[in-house]
Amino acid sequence: MTEGKATDTEPEAGVTCAACPHRWDAHDSIGIRYCSATVARGLHRGCVCAGSAAAEPQSPSVTGNG
Template identity: 60%
Template sequence: MPMAEPLIVVVDPVVTCDVCPHPWQEHDRLGVRYCTATVAAALARRCICS
């Protein structure tokens, strides 16, 4: 009986935010909303935690 090939798990690289220096995964709901609105409206504003 042939052996099954091992499962290879590929971990996504850290996705950084286009607005602030934080990884996207670390945003809370307010940070997600703030950074998403900043990109959508093409605003030039700093990180919400500044």
Template identity: 50%
Template sequence: MSTTSVPTADRLVDEGLPLDEAAAACAVCPHPLAAHDPISLRFCRATAGRADDATPRGCVCPSS
């Protein structure tokens, strides 16, 4: 059984990515990636992967 690691916002900065990249806006919601916790990051990635005609799902970011 393998596990995968999802890069959360705190790890984006810790792994040495430029701050402007960690502060980049999410493609789905109006929040920067740094404001995403693991659940909201996964939610936004799943939402981005949905068909264009899908009903909007709202936002689950802790800052919303």
């Protein structure tokens, strides 16, 4: 394994995921599977990690209220 990036399916403390900005040991089972597939296929797609919505900036919502 390359130092500092996780590419296999075993969570390792203090290692950053190769697919997203989160620590590898913070991934749940869905995040591990999703990020592993993202790296294996060389895809560029959004993050599904639990709690990632709070850490990522969100675009302003559009409402119909004046």
